Amino acid sequence: MKKRKTKLVWLTAAVIAAALALCACSGQGEAADEKKAAQKEAPVSGDTEVDYMVLVNFENPLPDDWLDRVKFHAGINSVGDDVFTETGAHDAYLKLKDDVEKELSDRKVTLELDSAYRSEAAQQKIVDEFTEKYGEEYVKKYVAAPGYSEHHTGLALDLYFIVGDKTVYENEDLVQYPEIWEVIHKRLPEYGFILRYPEGREDITGANYEPWHIRYVGSPETAKDITEKGLTLEEYLADKK
Numbered sequence: 235m236k237k238r239k240t241k242l243v244w245l246t247a248a249v250i251a252a253a254l255a256l257c258a259c260s261g262q263g264e265a266a267d268e269k270k271a272a273q274k275e276a277p278v279s280g281d282t283e284v285d286y287m288v289l290v291n292f293e294n295p296l297p298d299d300w301l302d303r304v305k306f307h308a309g310i311n312s313v314g315d316d317v318f319t320e321t322g323a324h325d326a327y328l329k330l331k332d333d334v335e336k337e338l339s340d341r342k343v344t345l346e347l348d349s350a351y352r353s354e355a356a357q358q359k360i361v362d363e364f365t366e367k368y369g370e371e372y373v374k375k376y377v378a379a380p381g382y383s384e385h386h387t388g389l390a391l392d393l394y395f396i397v398g399d400k401t402v403y404e405n406e407d408l409v410q411y412p413e414i415w416e417v418i419h420k421r422l423p424e425y426g427f428i429l430r431y432p433e434g435r436e437d438i439t440g441a442n443y444e445p446w447h448i449r450y451v452g453s454p455e456t457a458k459d460i461t462e463k464g465l466t467l468e469e470y471l472a473d474k475k
């Protein structure tokens with residue numbers, strides 16, 4: 235999907251093919267390149283204790299000393315993007331991946347990480363891109379301002395998958411596989427993850443339903459408690475106070 239198309243070798247067709255290739259990928263290619271550049275800004279790993287219950291949303295910014303605390307795992311996904319994930323979240327993800335792939339082995343599903351940690355500069359690029367595409371109103375409502383995205387923590391992971399030899403990567407394609415999401419979502423709490431932006435809870439989370447966006451909360455006990463009670467992270471933390 236992110237790979238460049240092979241150009242035709244014969245002369246006349248080559249001109250047409252080159253023009254077509256440019257047209258077809260300009261939108262998606264630009265977005266992908268921006269995303270790739272943004273994710274390349276490797277965070278510096280800290281070494282103190284991580285608050286796995288940190289709340290970062292439209293109202294709560296990333297704590298100032300966050301990046302001094304967190305240790306990151308650096309990886310590369312199947313489309314060649316760098317992905318930085320908080321180490322505890324990454325260990326848990328590998329176990330989740332292993333289990334999901336076993337359960338879906340008859341469909342040859344491979345689980346992949348799209349993006350995890352995102353810098354504030356990367357979030358600004360997303361805001362700019364979406365403002366241009368969808369307007370300011372939309373962005374105010376649905377896109378987190380820099381400093382207010384859960385992706386700054388390294389604890390939020392966006393998943394995608396490969397089914398057989400087909401990479402399912404774009405959001406509009408990912409939503410076409412509810413049966414795969416069902417298997418993934420069912421297993422999340424066992425490894426300390428919750429589905430962060432569930433359907434029908436948009437008024438509380440401030441985010442649209444995102445089947446791919448999962449959040450590590452530090453332990454299976456906590457993840458199970460949140461999930462069994464049917465709460466969002468916002469509600470769970472408010473109850474604890």
Ligand SMILES: [Zn+2]
Pocket residue numbers: 385390391392446447448
């Ligand atoms: Zn996300």
